[in-house]
Amino acid sequence: MKRKVLVFVFLVFGVLSFGNGKGISSNENQRIENLSSLAKIWGFLKYYHPNVARGNFNWDEQLIMMIPKVEGAKNREDLSKIYLDWITSLGVVKECRSCQNISGKSYFDKNFDLSWMDNLAVFTPELSRKLRYIEENRAQSNSFYVTKSPRENVEVRNESKYKDFEYPEKNYRLLSLFKYWNTIEYFFPYKYLTDQKWSTVLEEMIPRFEKVNNATEYQLVLLETVIKIDDTHASLYTNKNFEFFGKKYIPAFSNVIENKVVIVGIYNDSLARINDIRKGDIIEEIDGVNALEIMADRKKYVNGSNSNTKAKNYNYQLFNGSTDSVKVKIRRDNDFVLKTVKRYKGSDLKSNLSRTKEKFNLDANNIGYINLANIEANDQEEIMDKLKSTKALIIDLRNYPPLMPYRIARRLSFESKEYVKCLAPDLKYPGRFFWKKSLVIEPLKKSYYRGKVVLLVNEETQSRAEFVTMLLQAGDNVTTIGSQTAAADGDVSRFEFSGFVTAISGLGVFYPDGTETQRKGVKIDIEVRPTVKGIQEGKDEVLEKAKEYLVTEKS
Secondary structure, three states, rough: OOOHHHHHHHHHHHHHHOOOOOOOOHHHHHHHHHHHHHHHHHHHHHHOOOHHHHOOOOHHHHHHHHHHHHHHOOOOHHHHHHHHHHHHOOOOOOOOOOOHHHOOOOOOOOOOHHHHHEOOHHHHHHHHEEOOOHOOOOOOOOOEEEOOOOOOOOOOOOOOOOOOOOOOOOHHHHHHHHHHHHHHHHHOOOHHOOOOOOOHHHHHHHHHHHHHHHHHHHHHHHHHHHHOOOOOOOOOOOOOOOOOOEEEEEEEEEEEEEEEEEEEEEEOHHHHHHHOOOOOOOOEEEEEEHHHHHHHHHHHOOOOOOOHHHHHHHHHHHHEEOOOOEEEEEEEOOEEEEEEOOOOEEEHHHOOOOOOOEEEEEEHHHHHEOOOOOOOOOHHHHHHOOOOOOEEEEEEOOOOOOOOHHHHHHOOOOOOEEEEEEEEEEOOOOEEEEOOOOOOEEEOOHHHOOOEEEEEEOOOOHHHHHHHHHHHHOOOOOEEEOOOOOOOOOOOEEEEEEEEEEEEEEEEEEEEHHHHHHHHOOOOOEEOOOOOHHHHHHHHHHHHHHHHHHHHOOO
16 A cells, blocks of 8 residues: 555656656746747847847847846736837837848748747737738848858847856846857858757756856856857857866877777877877776766767767867876777876967978879968969879868968869859848859869879868868869868857857858758768777878879779
8 A cells, every 4th residue: 555655646746846848847837938938039129120220229138127027927918918018119110111122132041930920829919910020121221230241251249248247147147048049040050950959949048047056057058058059160268267177288189089089199299208198099087987978978068060070179078177187097009007197288288289391292103292281372383383293182181271272273173163152141131041152263274283183181171171172172183082071161250248259150151062061071082080000000091091092093
């Protein structure tokens, strides 16, 4: 009998506490749903209502004023009346004849969705009609809050500057969330590609932002929100480093190779020797915890458009700290070694990464090699003239080129070719993106390079490097060898919200055939990844594969 009573009590308690699957009461669900609707309406009015978009109101303070009103609404009628009264207070929205004329623009609408306005479970028909009216008669003058760069990616402006906001009070924390959410909602060209549907982020994160207890927890939840857009350009720059991660480094860096955390590079040779840490060392444990388990636990804090890029970016989450040293268990030559590795300030490391300063060379097989990281604009003709009679060219893009090598690219094609097309935000219809005119490379026929060309890429190939890869891939005899790139293509848009700075890929970048580069990276013809054995032996396996391919490939 007691067993039955206990089971009954547990079931009743489960229904009361966990019946909605989240352990939240119906009243709390209603409150969070109300706040989520406020975030959406506040952002919509910010960019669409002509009087608000002109900057006629302190829009942050308007949100702070609305939060307690909205939290207290018990049903859709109460909630809708609050919003209708608010909209009325903002002034008359005049009819906009030009708003109906959107012909001439080729829209890409995978990001665009205002269907939440028509949710009659949340809003009354009257409010839905009012919101749709504002959409149809939206602001057409220059927005107070957003503009475009010369490249047409969005620039956020005139946001209130907040000092000492490492841990503001609850409603201002919600302001940060709502401001960031709406910036992504309307101006991130790759919103439709995020793993988590962006519309679900608000209801998940509102209670998280409310419940944080200190500055570190708050900044971590900010970081977690930024990471959700799955963009390698997306990171969070705060006024102080996270205490959670620390700001001291070991004198080496890692990557994930063959599902192992492996030291792949040295920041400082002498400090690495002092600590006896070497390239090819496999890191089994860090402070007694399995390295792969640490990665899994901290995944939500690591930026990257794909797992290949995240693997590189885990380095800081694994080894950083505030203490002067860290204990690591290393596997080396099939032996396990437990050692204490010192941590250093970044300034003390005085990085001497062994990156060659060589611009180009020629090997015994008459194959030329160009390192794009080291060339300057005026080097291009000289290098191509010296290598014009080679059997083939290898162009290394496992770096960040300082320029767009148009003078090289023009020699690789015999005819004009499109190499990329881009999406730009329509600031007169926020949330919509339009196709810009495709970019074309014009050939330099008199200097046409007739040999084969191989491009080398990996996770270091990011942003401009990916754009350069697409430019060079338009050549006639080009093969791309390597592994998945960072998949963050498009000019960076940086913006500040509530005292913190972050960034997004501000333009959408696609191949001429419409193939996406975001999340995927550039197209690769032959996939080659480094191996643990190759790293331990000091080999560049990607370069070796390229040379092997060119030597054995028939003309």
